[in-house]
Amino acid sequence: MIKFPDNFLWGAAASAPQTEGHSSSDGKSPTTWDEWFKLNPEKFNDGQGPQNTSNVYEMYKEDVANMPKVGMNSYRTSISWARLLPDGKNLNEEAVSFYRYYFQTMLDNNIEPIINLFHFDMPWWLMEKGGWENCDSVEAFAFYAKTAFEQFGDLVKTWSTFNEPLVHIECGYLYQFHYPAIVDFKKAVQVGYHTLMAHVCAVREFRNSNIDGKIGIILNVLPAYSRSDSEEDLKAKEAADLLNTYSFLDPTVLGVIPTKLVELLRDNNLTPDIQSTDKELIAQNTVDYIGLNYYQPRRVKAPSNSQHPAKMPSDLYESYDWPDKKINPYRGWEIYPEALYDVAIMMRDQYHNIPWFVSENGMGVADEQRFKGKDGMIDDQYRIDFMKEHLEYLHKGIEAGSNCFGYHVWTYVDCWSWLNGYRNRYGLFSVDLENHYKRTMKKSGLWFKELADNNGF
Template identity: 70%
Template structure:
């Protein structure tokens, strides 16, 4: 029996844009996703856009009952910036009522709300001004954060500013996957810096208004694994560590941007525009805890034909396809639970053993109806095995003193996933898109209830 610490958080994670629906209703303004779907619906899987998603806006009360039924004691979701402040300034009273009732019902059911502020859903009014490229985004986000703390601070004790900030930086400005889908390393670094300062000023606002509870950030980081011990591969690993891990973890936890990262950016003419006082604010406002999203490891090797100054990250490090990997064929992602132990040790040994939790971990599978039994229940043993393997490694880390306080899966009910729509499913509950978003429990939900009740397995 692997037993986890007392009061361990067992739950799931989701986001407003991926679950709420009503994306063009109830006073909410457009986000980049709403606008992009309007402009280019053909880019989206089966033309599944952000309009309805899983309709949590209507189903949240019943969903909370379902959370309780499978033993969840916590749930992380996000507030929609475009719903709360449709023009960035004016409070949407209907949104306030919706979120207050949502969070109250979570608390009443014994499901601790962990509330995130930004999950890739940039309001269109700000995108038209340049989005995260514009310095205005920093103060606009800090104002939004302060508004959220004031409106919901009596109901929420665990806050996070951003979910996976690297995603909107890399996908939007380096790899061309998300809107505005450009490839510009210099812009990407500036976007990253503005995101960091938006986070820092939000933590500052949280501390200044003396909000109760704690504030953190959710990052998708994992130790990098180099192809070999050669100097070239180790230099690639070092560059990847600096850009992908230390760029946010160090300032958010240690209060400083690594000098080696600054030197790397100078070397490639990538230094962002900064403001007086930024350095002091970074130093003064570290987080109280960290969320770590983990799905797959990062394996790197030296680039074969690098350009200098670097045009993109592949000029600094290249992806390495480890020949011995196990793969989830539906996502094309490597399954490597051992990295979760390495994360636990990294947080213990390099980041003051700060409190942290696994804020996302999960397995996406397409066409799960293949695994449906005669009763209509999906027999997703592959998901149970995935969780067991990762929890075993997490338990090793906790056993060796890493200060981990929870494990959240992605996700509770099947949700919409950006350009992929509903292609891959992750939930404990199946969502039937053809039948008014009806929820049906999967086998993994039954197992999770036993896990939570036993505080281990």
């Protein structure tokens, strides 16, 4: 039997914009998602916008009561910036009450709340000023973080600043999957830098608050895998690692931006605007832990037709389609659990073996109702197999000395997923959108309970 360390965190992850609903009520102001859906509803799967999602705002008590039924001892979700501070300055007392009740209900059910501050949901009032392109966003976020710590620091002991900051950078400024859906490598780098400094200043506020707890960041990072060991392919791998992995891991854990990344950006006329005090701030405000989200590997090769200076990341590295891959056909994502071992060793050897956990890992599948049995339960054995395979390699990394303290599946109840809406489902519980958001446990929920009860499998 594979056994995990004592006090291991077994849980799930979600976010405010993907689960809460009530996106235009109870004092909340619009986010980029609310406005984008108004402007371009045709971009969203089946017309499914951010208004109601999974209605956790009304159903959180039921959801939290169900968490022990699938063995969860922890849960990560986020606070909505636009709900807590609708204009960026003044507190929404309705939001304070909601989140305090929500977090207290978790504690009452022996669920540790792990609370994230930003999950792709930029407030519209700030987007109108340029969003993360505007350097004022750094202190605006720091003020929001300070407010959250003041309001909930007595309940929440584990915080994170951002979930997958690379996603809002890439999707908003390179690949058009998030608002403002523009393509501009230079702006993407500036947005990334302001995001990093917003994180750093939020950590500074946490340290100044003297809250009893810890703070980290949730990153989607993994070592890139090159097509071959040729000089060209290895150069592409290095560029991919610098931009996608070391760009946030090095400054948040080690307190420095990699010299090679600075050189790469300078060589391609991509150097962002910086402040003279930034280097010292980065060095002084490193994290207590790291959350790592893992779904698929990054396979790269030398670009076939690049230009210099680079106009897109594809001028530095291209995606490589590995012919032996195993695929999840619903997302088009490769399934490669071996990467979790490589990530564990990377954290052990390159990042001082800092405490870390798998903050997301999961499998999205469409039309899951096909697998519903006579008892009404969805038989998602494919999800159980997916988790088992990944946990085997994670356990191997822990046995090799990597300091991993938990595993969170994405997600707990089926959630809304940006432009994809509810096309693919990830939950341990299904959500029936046509029947008052009724929750029904899937087979994977039963297995997860057994996993957590045994602290292994």
